[in-house]
Amino acid sequence: xxxxxxxxxxxxxxxxxxxxxxxxxxxxxxxxxxxxxEKITMLTAYDATFAAVADAAGVExxxxxxxxxxxxxxxxxxxxxxxxxxxxHTKSVTRGLRxxxxxxxxxxxxxxxxxxxxxxxxxxxxxxxxxxxxxMVKLEGGGWTTEIVQFLVERGIPVCAHLGLTPQTVHALxxxxxxxxxxxxxxxxxxxxxxxxxxxATMLVLEMVPAVLSAALTQELPRCHTIGxxxxxxxxxxxxxxxxxxxxNLGKNAKFVRNFMxxxxxxxxxxxxxxxxxxxxxxxxxxxxxx
Ligand code: KIV
Numbered sequence: 323x324x325x326x327x328x329x330x331x332x333x334x335x336x337x338x339x340x341x342x343x344x345x346x347x348x349x350x351x352x353x354x355x356x357x358x359x360e361k362i363t364m365l366t367a368y369d370a371t372f373a374a375v376a377d378a379a380g381v382e383x384x385x386x387x388x389x390x391x392x393x394x395x396x397x398x399x400x401x402x403x404x405x406x407x408x409x410x411h412t413k414s415v416t417r418g419l420r421x422x423x424x425x426x427x428x429x430x431x432x433x434x435x436x437x438x439x440x441x442x443x444x445x446x447x448x449x450x451x452x453x454x455x456x457x458m459v460k461l462e463g464g465g466w467t468t469e470i471v472q473f474l475v476e477r478g479i480p481v482c483a484h485l486g487l488t489p490q491t492v493h494a495l496x497x498x499x500x501x502x503x504x505x506x507x508x509x510x511x512x513x514x515x516x517x518x519x520x521x522x523a524t525m526l527v528l529e530m531v532p533a534v535l536s537a538a539l540t541q542e543l544p545r546c547h548t549i550g551x552x553x554x555x556x557x558x559x560x561x562x563x564x565x566x567x568x569x570x571n572l573g574k575n576a577k578f579v580r581n582f583m584x585x586x587x588x589x590x591x592x593x594x595x596x597x598x599x600x601x602x603x604x605x606x607x608x609x610x611x612x613x
Pocket of ligand 1: 366385386387388389390431527529551561563
C-alpha cells in the first residue's frame with residue numbers, strides 16, 4: 323500500500339482526495355480485533371505527513387504522545403509539554419489524516435498538569451484535545467485517576483489509561499525504570515488496572531513492566547485493550563515511539579525498541595514491517611525486548 327503524492331512548495335503531501343478502501347477504526351472495531359485475537363498496532367506521530375504515512379502503512383492507532391517533548395522539542399522529559407503544544411500537534415496529525423481520508427484512531431495525551439487538579443480540569447483539557455481532533459485521550463497513573471476516567475467516559479470521552487513507567491512522574495519514580503517487579507508493586511498495578519477497566523477505560527498502555535504481568539492483565543481485562551511498550555508480547559497490542567522505530571534519535575535506543583528502518587527501504591516500508599511483525603507475533607521478541 324502506498325500513498326500518491328502531490329507536489330507542494332515545501333515537499334510532497336498526499337492529495338486531498340485519496341480514497342480509502344478501509345473502514346475507520348472505532349472502539350467497536352478495536353473490540354472485534356481483540357475478540358478475534360488480532361494484535362492492535364499503534365505508533366506515535368506528531369505531524370501531518372508522518373500521520374498520513376502511518377495510516378497508509380496500515381497502523382490502526384496513532385498516539386499524539388507527549389513524548390513530543392523529547393523528540394520534537396529536545397526536552398529531557400515530558401514534564402514541560404503543555405496542553406497548547408498537544409492541541410497544536412493533534413491538529414496537525416488530524417489534518418494530515420483528513421487529507422488522505424485516513425481511517426486511523428487518534429489517541430491524544432493529556433499532558434502533565436492538565437488533569438491532576440480536578441475532574442473539572444480534566445474535562446476542560448480533554449475537550450480541548452477532542453476538539454483538536456483526538457478520538458480518545460490518554461492519561462497516566464492509577465488509583466487517583468479512576469474517578470477522573472469515569473467522569474470523562476460518562477461524558478462521552480473515550481479514555482486510554484497508562485500504567486507502569488509513567489513518564490510524567492519520572493522524577494517521583496527516580497528515573498526511567500521497570501515497574502511492577504516486586505509482588506507488592508505488581509499487585510498494586512493489577513488493582514489499578516482492574517479499577518480503570520471498571521471505570522470505563524477501553525485502552526491501557528503498559529510501559530516497562532514484566533512480560534508475565536502484562537500477559538496476565540491482558541487475560542484479565544477483556545474490555546480494556548492492553549498496549550505494551552517494553553512489556554513483552556502478551557498484550558493486545560503494541561506501541562513504539564516513531565523516532566525510535568525509525569532509528570532517528572540522538573542517543574541509544576532502549577532495549578525494548580527495534581529499529582525497523584534498518585530492515586526496510588523507507589519510512590512507509592518500516593512502518594508496514596512493524597505492523598506485520600506485531601500482527602504475526604515476531605515483535606516484540608521476549609528474549610530481547612522484555613524484562
Ligand atoms: O508519549 C508517548 O509517546 C507515550 C508512549 C511512550 C506510550 O506515552
